[in-house]
Amino acid sequence: MGRSFADFLLSMIFPSRCVLCGEPVESLADGITCAVCWSALDRLPAARCARCHAPVSVPSEGCPACREMVLDRLRFLGPYTGALRAQLLFLKRKPYVCRRLREEIREEVAAESAFRDAELILPVPLHPRRQRERGYNQAELLAEEVACALGRPLRPGVLRRAIYTKPHGAGADAVARARSVAGSFVVTSAEILRGRVVLLVDDVYTTGATLNECARTVRAAGARVVYGFAVARALGWAFGF
Ligand SMILES: [Zn+2]
Ligand SMILES: [Zn+2]
Numbered sequence: 001m002g003r004s005f006a007d008f009l010l011s012m013i014f015p016s017r018c019v020l021c022g023e024p025v026e027s028l029a030d031g032i033t034c035a036v037c038w039s040a041l042d043r044l045p046a047a048r049c050a051r052c053h054a055p056v057s058v059p060s061e062g063c064p065a066c067r068e069m070v071l072d073r074l075r076f077l078g079p080y081t082g083a084l085r086a087q088l089l090f091l092k093r094k095p096y097v098c099r100r101l102r103e104e105i106r107e108e109v110a111a112e113s114a115f116r117d118a119e120l121i122l123p124v125p126l127h128p129r130r131q132r133e134r135g136y137n138q139a140e141l142l143a144e145e146v147a148c149a150l151g152r153p154l155r156p157g158v159l160r161r162a163i164y165t166k167p168h169g170a171g172a173d174a175v176a177r178a179r180s181v182a183g184s185f186v187v188t189s190a191e192i193l194r195g196r197v198v199l200l201v202d203d204v205y206t207t208g209a210t211l212n213e214c215a216r217t218v219r220a221a222g223a224r225v226v227y228g229f230a231v232a233r234a235l236g237w238a239f240g241f
Helices: 002-013 035-039 082-091 099-111 113-117 128-134 138-150 174-181 209-220
Strands: 073-079 120-123 159-161 185-187 197-205 225-233
Touching: 035 082, 073 082, 073 099, 082 138, 082 197, 082 225, 099 113, 099 138, 099 225, 113 225, 120 138, 138 197, 159 209, 174 209, 185 209, 197 209, 209 225
Parallel strands: 073 225, 120 197, 197 225
Antiparallel strands: 159 185
C-alpha cells in the first residue's frame, strides 16, 4: 500500500521514459534516465591529477588544468554529459535526487581519503532571491548526501551570496565567469571557519569560477584547508566535446 502510493507520487514527477533515449525507466531509483544510459556514464581513465581529478596522461600531483585552482582538492563523479547532465538539469526544476545519484555521490566521497578530514560541509549558496524563486538550493540537496556519507555537519548558512549575478551563459569564458562572481560571497560566521577543514559542494564545476571564489572567501575567513566536490565537471577541453 505504502509502496504503491509512493510509486503513484513519483509517477506524477517522473516520466516513465528515459529523457535521453526514450526507453522505459524500469527502476524509480534511476530517476529520469534508464539503467542503460546510467551505465553509459562517461567513465574517466584511471590516470588522474591527484589535485583536481582531471584526466592526465601520467598520474600527477597538479596539472595545467588546476594551476589556478584555489581549492586544495577537487573531486567529481564524471563529465557533465549524458545521465549526469540530465539529472542535474532536472534537479534545477524539481528538488529530488534519485537514489542512484545519491549512491554514486556517497561512493565517490567515501573513496577520497582526504575528505575524511573535512569538519564542515558547505553548499555553494544561491542568492536569496534566486532561492526564493526556485524554492530550494540544489547544491544543498547534494551537500546533504556528502554530509551524510562523511558523518559531518552541513552548514548552509555560513556562506551567503550577497550579489545577485545572472546565470552564466553557456559561452562565457573563464575570465568572464571569474569576473562576474568576484566578491559575491560573504561569510556570516568566521568563528566557525577559523582553522577548519571545509568541504564545499556544488552541482557543476564548469570553469571553477564559483567554487574557487567560495574557496577564496572561506579561506580569507580563516579556513585552513578547502576541498571541493561537484557532481559533474565540464571536461570538453579534455575530450573534445
Ligand atoms: Zn536511456
Ligand atoms: Zn589538476
